[in-house]
Amino acid sequence: MSDALARRAEPAVEALLRSHRFRAWEALPWLAAAAAFFVFPDYLALGSQILINILFALSLDLILGYAGIVTLGHAAFFGAGAYTAGLLAAHGWGEPLSGLVVAALVSGLLGLVSGAIILRTRALTLLMLTLVIAVMVQEAANKAGSITGGADGLQGMNVAPVLDLFRFDLYGRVAYLYSLAVLFLAWLAARRLVHSPFGRSLTGIRENEARMHAIGSPVFRRRLTIYVIAAALAGIAGALLAQTTQFVALEVLSFERSGAVLIMLILGGVGRLYGAFLGVPLYMILQDRFAQADPVYWDFWIGLLLIIVVMARSGALRAAWRTARRRWSGR
Amino acid sequence: MNAALETRGLCRSFGALAVASDIDFRLEPGARHALIGPNGAGKTTFVNLVTGVLAPSAGRILLDGDDVTQLPQAQRVKRGLARTFQINTLFRGLSVLENVSLAIAERRGVAGDMHRRTGSRREVVDEAYASLERLGLAAEAQRPVREISYGRQRLVELAVSLGLNPNVLLLDEPAAGVPSTESGIIVDVIESLPADIALLIIEHDMDLVFRLARRITVLVQGAVLIAGTPQEIAADPRVREVYLGERVRS
Numbered sequence: 001m002s003d004a005l006a007r008r009a010e011p012a013v014e015a016l017l018r019s020h021r022f023r024a025w026e027a028l029p030w031l032a033a034a035a036a037f038f039v040f041p042d043y044l045a046l047g048s049q050i051l052i053n054i055l056f057a058l059s060l061d062l063i064l065g066y067a068g069i070v071t072l073g074h075a076a077f078f079g080a081g082a083y084t085a086g087l088l089a090a091h092g093w094g095e096p097l098s099g100l101v102v103a104a105l106v107s108g109l110l111g112l113v114s115g116a117i118i119l120r121t122r123a124l125t126l127l128m129l130t131l132v133i134a135v136m137v138q139e140a141a142n143k144a145g146s147i148t149g150g151a152d153g154l155q156g157m158n159v160a161p162v163l164d165l166f167r168f169d170l171y172g173r174v175a176y177l178y179s180l181a182v183l184f185l186a187w188l189a190a191r192r193l194v195h196s197p198f199g200r201s202l203t204g205i206r207e208n209e210a211r212m213h214a215i216g217s218p219v220f221r222r223r224l225t226i227y228v229i230a231a232a233l234a235g236i237a238g239a240l241l242a243q244t245t246q247f248v249a250l251e252v253l254s255f256e257r258s259g260a261v262l263i264m265l266i267l268g269g270v271g272r273l274y275g276a277f278l279g280v281p282l283y284m285i286l287q288d289r290f291a292q293a294d295p296v297y298w299d300f301w302i303g304l305l306l307i308i309v310v311m312a313r314s315g316a317l318r319a320a321w322r323t324a325r326r327r328w329s330g331r
Numbered sequence: 332m333n334a335a336l337e338t339r340g341l342c343r344s345f346g347a348l349a350v351a352s353d354i355d356f357r358l359e360p361g362a363r364h365a366l367i368g369p370n371g372a373g374k375t376t377f378v379n380l381v382t383g384v385l386a387p388s389a390g391r392i393l394l395d396g397d398d399v400t401q402l403p404q405a406q407r408v409k410r411g412l413a414r415t416f417q418i419n420t421l422f423r424g425l426s427v428l429e430n431v432s433l434a435i436a437e438r439r440g441v442a443g444d445m446h447r448r449t450g451s452r453r454e455v456v457d458e459a460y461a462s463l464e465r466l467g468l469a470a471e472a473q474r475p476v477r478e479i480s481y482g483r484q485r486l487v488e489l490a491v492s493l494g495l496n497p498n499v500l501l502l503d504e505p506a507a508g509v510p511s512t513e514s515g516i517i518v519d520v521i522e523s524l525p526a527d528i529a530l531l532i533i534e535h536d537m538d539l540v541f542r543l544a545r546r547i548t549v550l551v552q553g554a555v556l557i558a559g560t561p562q563e564i565a566a567d568p569r570v571r572e573v574y575l576g577e578r579v580r581s
Contacts, residue, residue: 010460010469010472011473012426012428012460012469012472012473013428013453013456013457013460013472015473016426016428016429016432016456016473017449017452017453017456020447192445192446192447193445195447196444196445196446196447197436197441197442197443197444197447197452197455198442198443198444198445199445200429200432200433200436200442201433201436201437201442201443203422203425204422204425204433207421207422207423207424207425208420208421208422208423210384210416210420211416211420211421211422211491212433213384213404213405214382214404214408214413214414214416214420214492215408215413215433215434215437215438215491215492215494215495216404216405216406216408216409216437216438216495217405217437217442218405218443219405222443
């Protein structure tokens, strides 16, 4: 009987089974990134920064958007990856691809150790603990100045050509394309992951953790697994930054970076995987423009934009508009 | 023969308040058993203790003769214990079909797969859809749970737990909050469940209890007042006092 059921093509079943297929619009960010390479040759440094931050925001989306873990300390993994790649390149291991792999492993390990402790908590406690971990890592990097360069930053990196062929150039062409290629592969992997049964069960945890326990899901293990994966991806993003700029500053571990990536992701939309592709360019291009127009108060304009976006998304903007109109017409 | 579910001397207190005191309870295989009692009698606490949401202060919980008192929730589910919730506890943003698919994927042990194996995925979704057809939910399969009526959501609540193929199913007020026009469907579904599932129904609605249950346990202030057949319970003066007294007050 179940065979007969399986053979009859139910639209609902087919739709759910097809939900992972590629859609045409998913090519847009890649076309835009390729076009930008030719159209804005003078902005490739900014372009690389954008691509790297997209990867960073993408890794955050995996835990925030899919598993519902809110973190203010995601830069810990980004920074750990940056320092790993930086230290390798400063000590004679300049091969970039293996640098990315080692950075992913180090950041993933940091995610495993910290996650195993803090993911037992929830809500505000968890939020504070993510912040604490990041502050601790940054302070450790600051104290270990003889290794990391401390506040002066890590210098003397010597990064070898990518695949022994493409030397990092002054115009940032190789840096841009290298970042783009890594981002593309990471996106494919992340996309595959969120559409896998594992990814769907994460969505279940975000939607209703109590029910996931009640259907027998090992919730803690699932959350820890995605935390480690996201940490490793953030580590790759950090390593890309180190390799493409040949410099690592303490800022890679800063609270500002953790906060900014959260803002960028929220601007673009959480839990959709494309939020990073929307929010990061928007934030960074606006930041670039605002900073030129108003070097002192550009933060204000970003803040104002964020308020508008968040209110619009929650429907508060429309409600406020209606209230205002009612008051106006009432008088 | 082992009881499908058994508790021995189960206790739990919150501070000085004993919400479960020395509960000895047996649910036979294939039972149709109701747990009743006035508000605050500790019925939902009992479900939370049995399923592992809460840890007991003392006592033991056995599933088919095996002590599961120390096992986490997920492990008890793997041993065939499932529950529904008094207040809908669903994946509201996901479709009805996916709600049930999540449970089935967990039961089949494929929910942790990081790559999508097309064959096993199809088996899961096909099974979920067949289950929706049986429960009359197929027309709503693709709609997000939050968009369907509360009564239909109560059915999804059941469907998700049934996706676990339980031996023991705890139904926490399955028809709570459902208008009487829709509650008939829920009762029909419960009545048509496979005979080998041991059912424990926690309920306020006496009509429903007497229609479904072949055995009733009355819980008052965290302790078992009496257990017996519906006739015995209906005739017991203590039950009348506790229960009808409570009803008159409310």
